Amino acid sequence: IKFVEGAEGSSSSVEKLSLTTTGCPLVIQCRNFRVVHFVVQRERDCHDIYSSLLHLLHPVSYEELYGFSYNPKQNDQQREEGWQLIDLGAEFERMGVPCDQWQLTDVNREYKVCETYPRDLYVPITASKPIIVGSSKFRSKGRFPVLTYFYQEKKAAVCRCSQPLSGFSARCLEDESMLQAISKANHNSRFVYVMDTRPKLNALANRAAGKGYENEDNYSNIRFQFVGIENIHVMRSSLQKLLEVIGTRSLSMSDYLVGLESSGWLRHIKAIVDAAIFLAKAVTVEGASVLVHCSDGWDRTAQVCSLGSLLMDPYYRTIKGFMVLIEKDWISFGHKFADRCGQLDGDPKEVSPIFTQFLECVWQLTEQFPQAFEFSEWFLLQIHEHVHSCQYGNFISNNQRQREELQLRERTHSLWAFLMSEKQNYLNPFYSPAYSEAHPVLEPSTLPYHFKFWRSMYHQFDRPMHPRQSILKTILTLRENSRKAESTLRALESVTHELFVRGEKKSRRD
Known part of the structure; x- marks a missing residue:
């Protein structure tokens, strides 16, 4: 087999090209944006390799993923200790929850109210089980409003959910009571911001399908805000355009700049950061609680809630805290990693770089605030690598219920333990705890020139510079x-x- 240097490319695929005088070319496009070209001398050998790679690329069951066979020679106790590294109950206690206004509810302990939510959920003290159940029936996929972050200083809450099944005129008294309970839990504000992360036209289109957004006439205590982040299909197309541009050899500077602009990628990154800034200011400056949702509450909602929390809380800007943030807002709340990252042979239209965008937004912030983050970009790149490698069990499948059914804690290993063991490799030499103490809330600029192309992510295999160098x-x-x-x-x-x-x-x- 002869290896030929390749350029960056689109999504994961393997392609067998026509036979040449030197052999049979094989092109492998990796999920970390690397493209590898092989030339196999014998066509039969090339076909065998091609067939094997196709099978590996499109597994039909989770058990075929690498994480189930990966063995780092740890005993059961070491494996369990790795999984116990992140404790979300302790994380909510760090925030000051439960408290006199927020409680832990067992309503979803058996996943009967919402199968894509975690077992342990935090709701206002005044939200009874009938209110919770009624609200869940009025929300897409049963994803009713729950607490994801509590800002102790102002007693303001960040809550998340999915869109209401309101159509043009439907209403739900239990759902209205739930939002009223969220409002009453914060004595510092007389209203709750409802952030719909979608463009308004998209939300209006959903109304025709019996879904949509909250009617302010029915929810007297809310202030509505659209923030205009595009859907998974637009994001997938945007990344594809970006990769086509940067994968083109001998590109002129003008064509590169035009291609970068026409892809819309950095414009989408800016939209997510803008939404996170609005969230952070509403909570920290106005002292208002905020309810965030998109359509189903597991893509744009996860991006905005996690990035907004990172702007507000220096803990999430540490290595351990960032792991906790991902575990809380992405893994436990059911971002569909299996579908969005194409872990199994499924619908390619479900694949979308939602989590990649979140990591890039964080990287853009590290560029503006180099002293505020304990970790370097290599830490972000390692997480991205292992989200797609499926070497560890953390990101396998779509939600916590599925992970329990797959017995991932017993059958796979945790990425967080591995990253903590190599913590020294990911430290940012510019990090200053004193800076974070003096600037607990980050206020990034979203002027266009602050957004950069992330070469280390999309061109990380360029020679001679590797991220490790x-x-x-x-x-x-x-x-x-x-x-x-x-x-x-x-x-x-x-x-x-x-x-x-x-x-x-x-x-x-x-």
Whole structure:
């Protein structure tokens, strides 16, 4: 087999090209945007490799994924300790929940109210079980409003849900009572912001299908806000256009810039950041609680809630805290990683780079606030790599119920334990805890020139620079070498001092 250097490409695929004089070409496009070209001398061998790769590319069951056969030689106790590293109950306690206004409810303990939500959910004290159940029946996929972040300083809450099944005129008293309960749980504000993350035209189109958005005439305590993030199909198309541009060899600067603009990719990134900024300001400045939703509440809602929380809370800007944030807002609340990342042989129209966009938004923030983040971009790239590798069980399947049915805690290993064991590799040398203490809430600029093309993500295999050889890694190495040199210098100074003292004592005796 002959390896030929490739360029970045689109999504994961394998293609067998026509036979040439040198052999049979095989092109593999990876989910981390790498494209590898092989030339196999014998056509029969090429066909066998091609068939095997096709099978691996489109598994029909979760058990075929790498995570179920991966064995890092850990015993059961070590495996369980890895899974126990992230404790969402402890995370809500860190926020100050449960408290006098928010309670843990067992209404979904058996996944009977909402099968895509986690077992443990936090709701207002005044939200009774009939209100919760009634609200869930009026929300798409049963995803009723629940707490995802509590800002203790202002007693303001960030809640999430899916769109209401309101159509043009339907209403639900239990759902209205639920929003009233969220409003009453915050004594510092007389209203709740309802953020619909979709473009208004999309939400209006959903009304024709019996869904839509809240009618302010029925919800007297809300202020409505559309923020205009496009749907999964637009995002998939946008990434495809971006990759086509950057995968073109010998591209002129003008064509590159035109292609980057026409892809719309950075415009979509900006829209997500804009929404997160609105959320953070509503909570931290106005002291208002905010309810966020899109259509089903597991794509754009996850992006905005997690990014907004990261802007408000320095803990989420640490390595451990960022893991907790992903576990809470993405994994536990049912972002469909299996569908969006194409883990199994399913509908290609369900695949979309929603989580990739979130990681890029975080990277854009690290570029504006290099002192505010404990982790470097290599940490984000590693997470992206393993979301798609399925080497660890954290991101396998679509929700917590499915993960329990697959017994992932017993049969696979946790990515978080692996990342924590290699924490030194992901540290940002510019990180300053003092800076985060002085600037707990980040206020990024969304002027166009602040948004950059993330070369390390989409062109990370360019030669000669690999992310492991990035400027940050170089600085970390220099800092470590400097630390070792200083330690050696102190040891030598100590030895020199000791020899001097001995010499002085000997001189006195003589």
